[in-house]
Amino acid sequence: MVMVKFLGSLISVDEAVNKATRAFKDLVELRIIEKTVWDALYYVSAEDILALIDQPRYDxxxxxxxxxxxxxxxxxxxxxxxxxxxxxxxxxxxxxxxxxxxxxxxxxxxxxxxxxxxxxxxxxxxxxxxxxxxxxxxxxxxxxxxxxRKGEDYRKGEVLVKKNTLLKPWHLSIIASTGINSVKVYEKLRIGVIGTGSELVEPGYKLSSGQIYNSTSVLVKNYVETLGLAKGKYYGVFPDEKEVLREALFKALRENHLVITTGGTGVSDEDVIRDIVDEYGEWVFRGVAMRPGRPTSAAIINDKPVFLLSGYPVAAWTGLEAIVSPTIYSILGLEKPVKPVVQGILARRVPNTVGYRSYIRVTTRIGPGNKVIVEPYMLKGSGILSSLVKTNGYIILYENIEGYEKGSIVDVILY
Missing domain, CATH: 2.170.190.11 (Molybdopterin biosynthesis moea protein, domain 3.)
Incomplete structure (x- = not known):
């Protein structure tokens, strides 16, 4: 067994987001393009959009x-x-x-x-x-x-949609209601996704001894597209061979604003992505004090942002949810959407290691007295995909607490 040792001290989740934001903010520049109201869904407005008429136009x-x-x-x-x-x-x-x-x-x-x-x-x-x-x-x-009354909805000249708004159906509807057919928006953030690991096989192929299917890259590519403002492009899974991986990574860097790799975030001899960063780029941070997802890292290569996520799918999801997503919103000047949260009663004790931020997958159900009961998923491990599929949310255990006792009232962030 290879002992994993992280280079330097682990940083907090908040520090990781702040460091990545500062390092990446000036590296991502999106072109301004024009889209009709029929095609601008989940693009980001590049200017304030003003009302051309009063609405209603009359009483x-x-x-x-x-x-x-x-x-x-x-x-x-x-x-x-x-x-x-x-x-x-x-x-x-x-x-x-x-x-x-x-x-x-x-x-x-x-x-x-x-x-x-x-x-x-x-x-x-x-x-x-x-x-x-x-x-x-x-x-x-x-x-x-x-x-x-005339102008009750909005007045001519009023700002209907502010700059840097992620355009949703209701935004486009109010834009159309004032007679505007096309809007200036930023192009979508292009994100390249690369899987690493000689043991990985693409779905649809037969497994040999020692091989596993590449599920993590599937999760990452689809996750970034659920943000709406990004377009993911998958480049394939590559063996732990430095030159092969370097060529794939450099191609993805040329074609995208940002690249996310999965796997190869440890320090074993096979984890060659580390060597590529050491030789051709610079680290923004290596390792975050969170569970799962401790290997989550960020770097700059060829003046492009790179996030390096664990090859284990649940750890990769945590890296996306806790680090990648908030950083993307921040570097684009957008507010991170507020996810729905419900409060419930914890059905069993959940421990935490002080100094770490833990993301615990849970299921909610209605119990006696119509109270929400929060059941932590008992199977643990960064590769247990069922912990995402069989749950409907997660709770966060922050760095300064040792855990939550059974019966505690907790906030559940719903998927």
Whole structure:
């Protein structure tokens, strides 16, 4: 067995993110491109996007009903209805000038239809009864009732979407609502993914003695694409041969903004990625005080950022979740999305080693009294993929605690 010894002291998770952010921030430069609102999903806006019009463009009805002069409905009741003459009907495609409402008159409106001139309120269908060309009003309405005011949603010139916003469907919808068809965005972050290890075989091939399937690179490539703002490119799995791995790594560096390698983060003779960094690059940090994922490292090679993750899938996931993801958001000037969190009661004690930040996979369930019960996954190990598949979240044990006792209230970060 080869004894693993880390080069220098392990740094904290927070320090690792800060170091990587400072080292990588000026190395990643994304081009500004133009995308239509149909194609800009999960791109990052490159400028503030301003409203070109007021929305609504005019006062409009918030309900189906009748446009009226509110004073005409004073004192109206089921036993003493206000009776108004209906002049016509307006749809959302009508214009305010189509009708003028005077005392004793009403105009029937669909939801979204403009308020006709002279009217100042809308009575809902539920509070009326149509009798031929007249409508009985059973309930008084104040001025402005059931009316969406001009510019209530937004005003012309208002910032609808700020620069450096990850564009989601609702962002693109509000952009389209003001008449804008295309927006300036940053190109997606290109991330190259390389697997290392002579023992690895790609899925679909037959295993020989001493071989395992390459599952970690699959996890990494797909994880970075779930961020939305990045596009992963897988380059293959390469044996522990320095020159072969160097050529693959340099190709990935040329074609991407950032590269992530899996495996080869130890100090054994076979872990040649370490030698490549030593010869052609510089370390940002080596090893993080977290479990799993202690070998997680970062380097700069050919003026490009490189994250080096464990070859074990769960350790690699922890490196992605705790280090890679927050660093990417930070270097791009974006706020890291807040994941849903639920509080629950811990079903059993969970220990921690002081000085380490531990990420414990858990399953939540509803227990007696509709309380959330948090069950830690009992199988441990950096390669136990079922600890991710059979759970729905994780808890964090921070460096300054020895663990959580059974019955503790804990925060569960959901996947």
């Amino acid at each position: 409009r009805s918030a309900v189906d009903g009748y446009a009226v002069i509110s004073s005409d409905t004073t004192g109206a009741s089921p036993t003493n209805p206000a009776i108004l003459r209906v002049k016509g009907y307006m749809s959302p495609s009508s214009t305010p000038e189509e009708y003028v409402v005077r005392n004793g008159e009403a105009v029937e409106l669909a939801t979204g239809a403009p308020l006709p001139l002279g009217a100042d309120a809308v009575v809902m269908y539920e509070d009326t009864n149509r009798v031929g060309d007249e409508v009985e009003i059973y309930k008084p309405v104040p001025s402005g009732a059931n009316v969406s």
